[in-house]
Amino acid sequence: MKNKPQLSAEQQEELIKILKTRFEKKPNRHENIKWEDVQKKLESNPEKLWSLNEMERTEGEPDVIGYDKKTNEYIFIDCSLESPKGRRSLCYDRDALNSRKENKPTNSVVDLANEIGIEILDEEQYRELQSLGNFDLKTSSWVKTPDEIRKLGGAIFCDKRYNTVFLYHNGAESYYAARGFRGVLRI
Structure with a gap:
């Protein structure tokens, strides 16, 4: 894959705000996961933020649904009610x-x-x-x-x-x- 563009600081902040709101509205999707830990991961992976933003832009409504202890990774999946419109x-x-x-x-x-x-x-x-x-x-x-x-x-x-x-x-x-x-x- 080519080098992806990165989000501006403002875009990153806005995306993290959207993800946090969704995270808080649907706690059953990520029991025993703390938002603060997710946010730290997000802030240290700007290239992944770009991908999450694309998921959001195409109306996938990504949300955290798990944590892989072996790889120390949070798992985001498109959680839009219907298949992403975009x-x-x-x-x-x-x-x-x-x-x-x-x-x-x-x-x-x-x-x-x-x-x-x-x-x-x-x-x-x-x-x-x-x-x-x-x-x-x-x-x-x-x-x-x-x-x-x-x-x-x-x-x-x-x-x-x-x-x-x-x-x-x-x-x-x-x-x-x-x-x-x-x-x-x-x-």
């Missing part, structure tokens, strides 16, 4: 985008995630997110697709209907106005 109508990856002869989407999930500096949620992470609330009740989100499925032209996505998380498949070149992707960022 990351919808995308096919799965560059190969899928290149395979479309007409009506191409503007980008692919994999490319945009790389540009933002985040990872696409895998199925397990998606299910973990759903244990924290009800997400994607009207939309769906692409999830990281195993190589065996991708080699055959497919990609997978999830949503939640009838109090159940469903995993589906589609051609990787497909895209829909109600399907985006959720990301994870470790800081």
